Amino acid sequence: xxxxxxxxxxxxxxxxxxxxxxxxxxxxxxxxxxxxxxxxxxxxxxxxxxxxxxxxxxxxxxxxxxxxxxxxxxxxxxxxxxxxxxxxxxxxxxxxxxxxxxxxxxxxxxxxxxxxxxxxxxxxxxxxxxxxxxxxxxxxxxxxxxxxxxxxxxxxxxxxxxxxxxxxxxxxxxxxxxxxxxxxxxxxxxxxxxxxxxxxxxxxxxxxxxxxxxxxxxxxxxxxxxxxxxxxxxxxxxxxxxxxxxxxxxxxxxxxxxxxxxxxxxxxxxxxxxx
Amino acid sequence: xxxxxxxxxxxxxxxxxxxxxxxxxxxxxxxxxxxxxxxxxxxxxxxxxxxxxxxxxxxxxxxxxxxxxxxxxxxxxxxxxxxxxxxxxxxxxxxxxxxxxxxxxxxxxxxxxxxxxxxxxxxxxxxxxxxxxxxxxxxxxxxxxxxxxxxxxxxxxxxxxxxxxxxxxxxxxxxxxxxxxxxxxxxxxxxxxxxxxxxxxxxxxxxxxxxxxxxxxxxxxxxxxxxxxxxxxxxxxxxxxxxxxxxxxxxxxxxxxxxxxxxxxxxxxxxxxxxxxxxxxxxxxxxxxxxxxxxxxxxxxxxxxxxxxxxxxxxxxxxxxxxxxxxxxxxxxxxxxxxxxxxxxxxxxxxxxxxxxxxxxxxxxxxxxxxxxxxxxxxxxxxxxxxxxxxxxxxxxxxxxxxxxxxxxxxxxxxxxxxxxxxxxxxxxxxxxxxxxxxxxxxxxxxxxxxxxxxxxxxxxxxxxxxxxxxxxxxxxxxxxxxxxxxxxxxxxxxxxxxxxxxxxxxxxxxxxxxxxxxxxxxxxxxxxxxxxxxxxxxxxxxxxxxxxxxxxxxxxxxxxxxxxxxxxxxx
Numbered sequence: 001x002x003x004x005x006x007x008x009x010x011x012x013x014x015x016x017x018x019x020x021x022x023x024x025x026x027x028x029x030x031x032x033x034x035x036x037x038x039x040x041x042x043x044x045x046x047x048x049x050x051x052x053x054x055x056x057x058x059x060x061x062x063x064x065x066x067x068x069x070x071x072x073x074x075x076x077x078x079x080x081x082x083x084x085x086x087x088x089x090x091x092x093x094x095x096x097x098x099x100x101x102x103x104x105x106x107x108x109x110x111x112x113x114x115x116x117x118x119x120x121x122x123x124x125x126x127x128x129x130x131x132x133x134x135x136x137x138x139x140x141x142x143x144x145x146x147x148x149x150x151x152x153x154x155x156x157x158x159x160x161x162x163x164x165x166x167x168x169x170x171x172x173x174x175x176x177x178x179x180x181x182x183x184x185x186x187x188x189x190x191x192x193x194x195x196x197x198x199x200x201x202x203x204x205x206x207x208x209x210x211x212x213x214x215x216x217x218x219x220x221x222x223x224x225x226x227x228x229x230x231x232x233x234x235x236x237x238x239x240x241x242x243x244x245x246x247x248x249x250x251x252x253x254x255x256x257x258x259x260x261x262x263x264x265x266x267x268x269x270x271x272x273x274x275x
Numbered sequence: 276x277x278x279x280x281x282x283x284x285x286x287x288x289x290x291x292x293x294x295x296x297x298x299x300x301x302x303x304x305x306x307x308x309x310x311x312x313x314x315x316x317x318x319x320x321x322x323x324x325x326x327x328x329x330x331x332x333x334x335x336x337x338x339x340x341x342x343x344x345x346x347x348x349x350x351x352x353x354x355x356x357x358x359x360x361x362x363x364x365x366x367x368x369x370x371x372x373x374x375x376x377x378x379x380x381x382x383x384x385x386x387x388x389x390x391x392x393x394x395x396x397x398x399x400x401x402x403x404x405x406x407x408x409x410x411x412x413x414x415x416x417x418x419x420x421x422x423x424x425x426x427x428x429x430x431x432x433x434x435x436x437x438x439x440x441x442x443x444x445x446x447x448x449x450x451x452x453x454x455x456x457x458x459x460x461x462x463x464x465x466x467x468x469x470x471x472x473x474x475x476x477x478x479x480x481x482x483x484x485x486x487x488x489x490x491x492x493x494x495x496x497x498x499x500x501x502x503x504x505x506x507x508x509x510x511x512x513x514x515x516x517x518x519x520x521x522x523x524x525x526x527x528x529x530x531x532x533x534x535x536x537x538x539x540x541x542x543x544x545x546x547x548x549x550x551x552x553x554x555x556x557x558x559x560x561x562x563x564x565x566x567x568x569x570x571x572x573x574x575x576x577x578x579x580x581x582x583x584x585x586x587x588x589x590x591x592x593x594x595x596x597x598x599x600x601x602x603x604x605x606x607x608x609x610x611x612x613x614x615x616x617x618x619x620x621x622x623x624x625x626x627x628x629x630x631x632x633x634x635x636x637x638x639x640x641x642x643x644x645x646x647x648x649x650x651x652x653x654x655x656x657x658x659x660x661x662x663x664x665x666x667x668x669x670x671x672x673x674x675x676x677x678x679x680x681x682x683x684x685x686x687x688x689x690x691x692x693x694x695x696x697x698x699x700x701x702x703x704x705x706x707x708x709x710x711x712x713x714x715x716x717x718x719x720x721x722x723x724x725x726x727x728x729x730x731x732x733x734x735x736x737x738x739x740x741x742x743x744x745x746x747x748x749x750x751x752x753x754x755x756x757x758x759x760x761x762x763x764x765x766x767x768x769x770x771x772x773x774x775x776x777x778x779x780x781x782x783x784x785x786x787x788x789x790x791x792x793x794x795x796x797x798x799x800x801x802x803x804x805x806x807x808x809x810x811x812x813x814x815x816x817x818x819x820x821x822x823x824x825x826x827x828x829x830x831x832x833x834x835x836x837x838x839x840x841x842x843x844x845x846x847x
Contacts, residue, residue: 062702062824062826064390065702065705065706065709065710065817065820065823065824066381066386066389066706066709066710066815066816066817066820067383067386067387067816067817068383068386068816068817071822071823071825071828072702072823072824072825072826073825073826073827073828075826076826076827125698125827128698129694129695129696129697129698129699129827129829130694130695130726132694132699133694133695133725133726138694138720138723138728140699140719140720141699242699245698245699245700246699246700
């Protein structure tokens, strides 16, 4: 694959420049209108409406992958740039960060919530993928329960075998008292999100405290359990990050629906009573 | 401790034809083409009788049966024992008669129609169409199906044909050269043919002078000159010069023709150990005795590094190596040996043009035509490029090393995912399902190296081993786009392609009727299976839906031969 030659503005920056130009033009127009004692709110409101509509269209585009409406990657860049533009356009339109009317406040809360959720989503989509890659393993989110069940079965079989062959129940007792909790389901969700090393330390600690109570043969079983616990830790990490990558949209999209409904209502009220 | 033992598997444990008997072999010895073979030239472990019994089979064809199809990949040759066959001459039979599909891009409206044309159940097929008149009939060998032409007189009227009678041998070049069949041949009358698989053919060529002469002469006549002409170093030669080069060229094959059959098994057992087990073609430091032209398969180019081999590049069909070393020897430089080791990846078919011929017909010609200086510069440049590759750090070359070891270099449209950008949203999978009857044609999972994943999606290989042995020709290379596609209508669900794919990228699926009920075979109540795989969304206006749907631009379809391995991260 050849690198692109000659001067070309990266597409993301191109869209950002275009968005800035539109915003500055709208602002200039609004200032000019206000200076000539006109009302700029209608104009800025319509521009804001079109920007929000464009943002909402990304969801529709995702549901129509077989139509030649442009690659999704282009739509995402437009969506991100449009999202930032919408915030500034919102402030330009309302003229304040926090409106005084109840309806305005409700709309603002929803608008800020969707903007913040979008920003968090963008941040996660930027940071999480490479963190997942660094685990050196890949697991499909839907297969995680199956993977965990397999690990759990494997660990329980090892513990059972160790108990039978060595006539010692230390490993089995420790499993029942402590490790079973860990192997039952994904753990350390928040620690994984924050990138804390707590899960790693916990696994290491809980396996190492056993060492002095086990003989050489039992230690071999413990080593195997430790390896499986480490594997599970990585799967937990995938579970936490992939869950966040999937579920932030469950907040963002319903909020988008609510904002669109309120915007339509706002538009209707303005058209009926003020125009 | 109990030890389980079993007899060591032998070459002929699985004979080609399960119905071949000693009487059949005796009968074959009365056929002139077989009786002329000197039996005593064959070693005891590979006797002529053994070859005929285990590497060959007698097949009877009815009038209209297609024996080979243009464009198919086959691993066997045929000798006509009786009856008449017809070869369909250019331009050949239309795709539908060959059991193939012609893909047309959907219009915008047809694409839009998919929105409400969604079926409730995946893999829905028209059950009546499946029950309709079959294009395929059961062959005499178990599991062998034969496709037939329904209206032979019309085919004969509408196409130019040539006849093949008793004693004719055909299909040997495609079988040995792993190239597509160049013509369609069907039985005009009832016919009896001896089908010889490539292993047997290889031995016949090796031990019998007559068969070797026939095969080599045919190859020289039909394919070699064209191959040399298409190679840049020989392209400027006059016809008579080229003929002399062609006459002196040697044919060589390395590795296993059917490497794909064992590759999966070995890989699962973690027994693929890279260049160590690959057959060596030339060794670093050896005298350069000829230019090597790759005709089929792939070859690894590596240099000694410590106690191992570092892969610096690989050669595919059409590539060549050795001109620089021979040129420097010819110019009188002392002790110029091969700078690299070349080994076969899986299977490699080579042409070796001896040094003397290269010196006489290439270098001397360069000198006469005043091209010496330009050619020296050209040779110097390619030599410099090679040196740059040799000088590459281990870490810079790791991606290439991995791609070659995993044999991914076979892919022309591999699905490469940048895991540092991929948010695991599965929009690619959903888009694929939306474009394919609600069932995605790939799995977003596969081999990974650093931040790169090659997902389990058909790579549309340069050497499509999946196409070898398809009984109906349902899996074929599209004439328009070159992608490997499956004609669902003619796929009989035999799983040959799925078992052959060394990358496990073809999946067998059971099919449903409009109500979501499984469509089953009325005879045994088993579900009807169809082979499915990525078709690069050949009928979609958007191109591959997976690429189009990826919001992060993390997914690309790449040709491993075109990736600049020098540029880290493949220039995404």
